[in-house]
């Protein structure tokens with residue numbers, strides 16, 4: 300069953316001669332439980348697509364539906380709820396809340412979604428990520444790689460219908476990259492987490508079930 304459906308999706312920034320068409324008639328379907336990688340050169344529209352799927356930006360042409368919700372006709376109140384309950388976004392540079400501990404950061408989306416964090420799941424997750432002994436620390440007391448693992452744990456624990464990751468390993472060393480990829484794979488395999496992962500690293504993309512390639516705001520080739 301499809302969880303993401305895009306048809307003829309278009310997005311243009313600005314107006315007139317200075318305008319930039321970031322998406323130009325993009326068609327894409329992702330099934331529930333899939334782990335999909337999205338590759339493509341810089342400026343091809345990958346981040347724009349993720350922002351639209353995460354209801355941070357709005358498309359101006361075509362159709363986009365995520366988890367049965369039409370994102371083009373959704374009002375701002377509904378969009379805020381959608382962002383809090385349905386999607387999880389992970390960026391290259393994590394946006395942890397500096398005044399909250401690691402533990403508080405990780406459980407925040409679960410609590411905002413009105414759920415209780417499962418203590419067993421939380422322990423297993425942070426142990427797998429090697430941050431179990433840093434739970435009461437502040438983000439500033441952690442290395443960059445550890446901070447990124449906290450950001451991933453935060454998005455994975457809450458098990459959003461769709462996890463969107465924009466070059467999450469872009470600024471990590473090999474060992475932190477491996478930890479992050481292992482975690483995404485575990486979430487996909489064990490909990491059926493649906494993942495759309497943007498990367499420019501072919502080795503990272505190879506961990507996904509399906510690789511989509513973007514050129515000039517469209518998907519061009521697909522290889523499994």
Ligand code: ADP
Pocket residue numbers: 312313319320321339340341342343344345346347348
């Ligand atoms: P990618 O993530 O693949 O590098 P982006 O989606 O970030 O690509 O960008 C696609 C195109 O849209 C680029 O030409 C970029 O300069 C342009 N763009 C992205 N965001 C904005 C914005 N907020 N305002 C104007 N142009 C933008």
Ligand code: MG
Pocket residue numbers: 345346347465
């Ligand atoms: Mg980008």
